Amino acid sequence: MGRPSIRGTKAGGRRGALGDGEKPLSDRQLYRYLAAADTLVTESCRTSRRKLLRNHLAQRRKLFARAVAAGDIKAALAVLQDLAKMQGLYPSEDDALRREAEALRKQLVELREARREGGHGTAAEGTGGAGERGEGPPPPAP
Numbered sequence: 312m313g314r315p316s317i318r319g320t321k322a323g324g325r326r327g328a329l330g331d332g333e334k335p336l337s338d339r340q341l342y343r344y345l346a347a348a349d350t351l352v353t354e355s356c357r358t359s360r361r362k363l364l365r366n367h368l369a370q371r372r373k374l375f376a377r378a379v380a381a382g383d384i385k386a387a388l389a390v391l392q393d394l395a396k397m398q399g400l401y402p403s404e405d406d407a408l409r410r411e412a413e414a415l416r417k418q419l420v421e422l423r424e425a426r427r428e429g430g431h432g433t434a435a436e437g438t439g440g441a442g443e444r445g446e447g448p449p450p451p452a453p
Contacts, residue, residue, distance in 0.1 A: 368397065 329335060336344075371394045378387035395401055 364397070368394065371397070 371390055375387055375390040375394070378384075378390055392401075
C-alpha cells in the first residue's frame with residue numbers, strides 16, 4: 312500500500328480533474344500550501360488580550376443594561392460583581408498572601424538587625440531563647 316496522501320488519495324493518485332497539459336501538484340507542494348494557509352488563519356484569528364478584555368467588558372455592560380431594564384436586580388448585581396473582578400477591584404487571595412509575606416520579610420529584617428546590634432530579644436523573636444542556646448530540654452525523638 313502507498314502512503315496516505317492529502318484528501319485520502321494514495322501517493323501518485325488522482326486529485327480532481329485537470330485540464331489538458333496540466334500537471335497535478337505534488338504532495339510536498341500541497342503540504343506547503345496547507346502550512347501557509349494554516350499560518351494565515353492562525354495570524355488572522357490572533358487577538359490581543361487587551362482587545363479581548365475590552366470586548367468582554369462591553370458585553371458585561373450590555374448585560375447590565377438589559378438586567379436593569381428588565382428590573383432584574385439580582386442579575387444586575389451579579390454582572391457588576393463580575394465586572395469588578397475583571398477590572399481587579401476586589402482583592403484576591405494572592406494579594407493577602409503578598410501582604411503577609413511582605414510583613415514577614417520586614418519582621419525578619421528587623422530581627423536580623425537587632426541580632427547584629429547585639430540586642431537581646433525574647434525566645435519568641437528568635438534572638439536567643441533557652442531552646443536556641445541549647446539550654447532547654449532535648450527535642451522529642453521522632
